[in-house]
Amino acid sequence: MMDFKLPSLGADMDEGTLLTWQVKPGDTVKRGQVVAVVDTSKAAVDVEIWQDGVVAELLVQPGEKVPVGTVLARLLAPGEEAAAPAPAAGPVTAAAALPQPVTSPVPEAASTTVAARHPVSPAARRRAKQLGLDPDTMRGSGPQGAVTLADIEAAAAGRVAPAPAASAPDRQQVMRQAIAAAMSRSKREIPHYYLSDTLPMAAALAWLQQRNEGVAITERMLPAVLLLHAVAVALRRAPQLNGFYRDGAFQPATAVHAGVAISLRGGGLVAPAIHDVGAKPLEQLMHELADLVRRARAGSLRSSEMSDPTLTVTNLGDQSVEAVFGVIYPPQVALVGFGRLAVRPWVQDGKVRALPLLTATLAADHRASDGHQGALFLAELRELLQQPQALADNIAPAATPEGNNP
């Protein structure tokens, strides 16, 4: 008999509320399969199971809030005898709603009953609070079920008396508190050092422009993808920046699962992983990034995306600052920041030119690495981006993905 526990979903998530089970006793499950949906302040997370087996007993009911590590269910190991009349292995015919079993480490999201949060406009949220309504339980009339001011007013008008204010704490507030706890812990425990470097980007941008001219708009690639891949390749020279610091020691990771910092509309931040960034062609990375951003903002992520990042990359480039010096997300040991891409003066061949430049920064854990390793990493990053075609071709086969097995 094996315990299936609620896995860690990141340093800033201590607990979750079970929304739905995707399996029932007697179902056969495979490693990587989504078995439950758990609500956290950031997302409705599809929780994947890390063992093959047969579900024996579900211990937590929908609606229950439980801390990370709680045993959610018990399973029979493959081949173990079942006491109850349930099949131990082989095709399960009764499970009509069971998603297709998958074997890849990052399977397709097949769940059908995810309680995705619908976007809520700030005006609607303010009004809802005034009226004591919970907009997060509503589906609105806006695009993608977005809840608008009109929807709130209509809901209020349909009531005899306003409902008492929801007893569940405001989601934004909970998320804010969770981020506060994680970031405070990071600054208390991790001795950060910071490095920055200016990356000439003319070659990379020219390469991207030429590539994008020849393809359909749906295949257009953003600079962020090239930057992510460059980070993964550069980490091969500085493995002390990729992994986890736990129990007083640094544990290097074999693959690079880059947590991508994504701001949530209406406030908040989540940094789910794209797995094996160094092992995938750029086109695939672009599709995965676009999909990840969409799902992060829709509040629908997988538990392996929450727990697996081996470092985090933050790209505030587009609109805003020149450089970002971030706070490392424990138990990771590094955070790479990319600032705004802008044309600035630069000396090339003894002359001052106006060239596109970008400031890259590294925040790193001094327990795991020294400034020298950090500097080697940034230097390598800069060099890789001067040869974008070679970078695009530089794809190393994936190692077995690391997972935060509970």
Add this chain to the structure above:
Amino acid sequence: MTNDRPALAATVLDILRSIAPEVEPGTLDPTRPLRHQVDLDSMDWLNFLVALHERLGVNIPEADYARLVTLDKLLDYLLERRVSRG
């Protein structure tokens, strides 16, 4: 499909709100830069253009991005492209 400017504006706004649901209709200044008024990063912008392409059949090359700064300029551009397609 229509070349009527108000109808086109309504469609564009609809598409924008599918990317940025917090935008309230009637609150955007069509003469000020769009990306100063709506929080759109490069991914959002690309998704916006892909959706315009899907809904309106207009492909916008990267070289033309600089012409689309305000809502008015975007509408001008779209109308121009659609008329020239006949």
